[in-house]
Amino acid sequence: MFVVYSSIYKCVAAGQLSSTxxxxxxxxxxxxPIDMFCVPKHYYNYVENILIPRGVIAxxxxxxxxxxxxxxxxxRPIVVLCVLKGGYQFCSDLMDYIKAFNRHASKSVPMRVDFIRLKSYENDRSTGEIKVIGGDNLQSLEDKNILxxxxxxxxxNTMMKLLKIVSDHNPKSVKVCSLLVKRTSRSxxxxPDYFGFEVPDKFLVGYALDYNEYYRDLEHICVINEEGKKAFAV
Structure with a gap:
């Protein structure tokens, strides 16, 4: 267990860890190494390494x-707008923790959840086109506090597009929480207002992040290898 969390401890010591x-x-x-954790056998040969274990994510x-x-x-009521499909696991776990704070504190906040689905990737590359291919009636976001x-x-680029779509429906306020922010020259x-990890410019899968709809059933955030890209290409 010490080995698994040692990199996080180093981040704390170096001042690289902050709440937001x-x-x-x-x-x-x-x-x-993937043999340190439980990984489904159908992905065992297609993962380079485990970048963030499930416990650290939690x-x-x-x-x-x-x-x-x-x-x-x-x-003040909050509308949680979950970006599907990749955000569903993080959103579910995040809301479970917020609901726990709501249950055990003297103050609380009403919440409800809406969903929107965007698509910008095919295989491991962005198509350059952001498509809104699903979502509830966003008119209900008017005059609401949105997370x-x-x-x-x-x-x-995808988030900027989504923020424009949301702002067109006149919300009262908008905050963004992302589990990951990729460190890339294309940025x-x-x-976002809140994020969990700043990660290298690698294609990540697991914890609901996909590669052509595969790998969502991995518990950990992993780096896909070249064999995996070939095996599940479209």
Whole structure:
């Protein structure tokens, strides 16, 4: 267990860990061997390493939930807008923690959940076109406090598109929480209000992040290898 969490301890010691700015995972971090954890056999040969174990994700998500609840838990209703499909697991776990704070505190905040689905990737590359291919009636966002929950911010272009769509429906306020922010030269420098981890420019799968709809059933966030890309290409 010490080996698994040692990189997180190093981030704390180096001042790289903060509640809202995320935990920085360095480019040269090699991750953890897959034989240290339970990985489905059908992915065993298609994962390079485990970048973020499930337990670390859970601990970081709990802290993000606390930060969000402290900032927004003033009795004003919140609409949580979950970006599907990749954000569903993170959103579910984040809300479980926020609901726990709601149950055990003197103040609480009403919440409800809406969903939107966007698509910008085919295989491991962005198509350059962002499609809204599903979602509820966003007219209900008018004059509401919105918390957008996303799995990963890559270039930032998808989130900027979504923020424009949401703003067109006249919300009262909008905050964004992403589990991951990718460190890439393609970024437009957008950073969400809350995020869990700043990660290297690698294609990540697991914990509901997919590669052509595969790998969502992995518990951990992993780096896909070249064999995996070929095996599940479209």
């Amino acid at each position: 700015n995320g935990t920085k995972i360095d480019d040269d971090f090699e991750g953890y 601990d970081r998500t709990e802290r993000l939930a606390k930060d969000i609840w402290d900032a927004l838990g003033d009795g 957008i929950v996303e799995d990963i911010i890559d270039t930032g 437009n420098n957008y950073k």
